[in-house]
Amino acid sequence: MKQAFFNWSSGKDSxxxxxxxxxxxxYVIKKLLTNVNEEYRRISMHGLREELLDEQVKAIGFPSEKLYFPAQVTMEMYNQKMKETLTSFKDEHLDYAIFGDIFLEDLKKYRDQKLAEVGLKGVYPLWKRDTKELLKEFLQLGFKTITVCVNAKLLGKEFVGRIIDEDFINELPDNIDPCGENGEFHTFCFDGPIFKNPVKFEVGEKVLKSYTLNEDDDQSCHTDTSEDIKEYDTSFWYCDLIPV
Known part of the structure; x- marks a missing residue:
């Protein structure tokens, strides 16, 4: 069988x-790889505490590897560290990298290019699936997920810290992708058929965080390599989840 590692965000698509x-x-999955903000010890973009990531991975039952990055890192720095990591995976005969991406063509092209540089190949199990149907199947299978971050330009405070269910889906504005594939929202998946047990947590405070862009921002990333943060995406609602 083909040996692979999984790029793990902690969210529903992953x-x-x-x-x-x-x-x-x-594929045989040997480990889950997650990017973590080294200053705050939270998953990049999602804002999820590292402790909950650890509990989640434990409940799923796969080895975990974390890459720690500063809150702001240049693309050059990011690419170099990722290349070193991918090269080490190649040396371990992990020839495939699995992602939860659905339809972002530019992001897939970027990933495939970087993987090819070290002789790896990307795998996208959800690619080009209808996002509304994906989310429907996800919920029918018994997965449970909660929003931990929403783009404040597109969604209000009431959408963060929400369990995704039929009511949540029905309340989404028409311009919002049901899976949040354009970066509208991010989630934490805490139960479902791949879990040995649910991950327990309490819902904490909701905080609005804004980021100031400057002339050098086009040379930096927020350690997830996605296109989530654009020039006009500078404010996000976060909901803190507290391990119990």
């Missing part, structure tokens, strides 16, 4: 993509 891979049985 969880569903992992489920699909496990069902297909074409």
């Amino acid at each position: 969880a569903f993509a992992l489920y699909k891979v496990l069902q297909d049985k074409e």
Whole structure:
């Protein structure tokens, strides 16, 4: 079987993509890789506490590897560290990198280019699936997920710290992708068919955080390499989840 590592965000798309891979049985997943903000010890963009990531991975049952980055890091720095990590995975004969991406063409192109530089290949189990149907199937399978970050330009405070269910979906504005694939919101998946047990937590405070862009921002990233933070995406609602 093909040996792979999984790019793990802790959110619903990662969880569903992992489920699909496990069902297909074409790949053997050796580890989950997650980017973590070294200053705050939280998952990049999601703002999820590292402790909850640890509990989540433990409940799923795979080895975990974390890459720690400063809150602001240039693309050059990011690419160099990622290349070193990918090269080490290649040396371990992990020839495939699995992602939960659905339809962001530029992001997929970027990923595939960087993987090819070290002889790896990207795998996208959810690619080009209808996002509304994906979310419907996700919920029908018994997965449970909560929003931990929303783009304040597109969604209000009432959408963060919400369990995703039919009511949540029905309340989304028409311009919002049901899976938040354009960066509208990020989630933490805490239960479902890939979990040995639910991850327990309490919902903490909701905070609005704004970021100031400057002339050098086009040379930096927020350690997830996605296009989530654009020139006009500078404010986000975060909901702190507290381990119990």
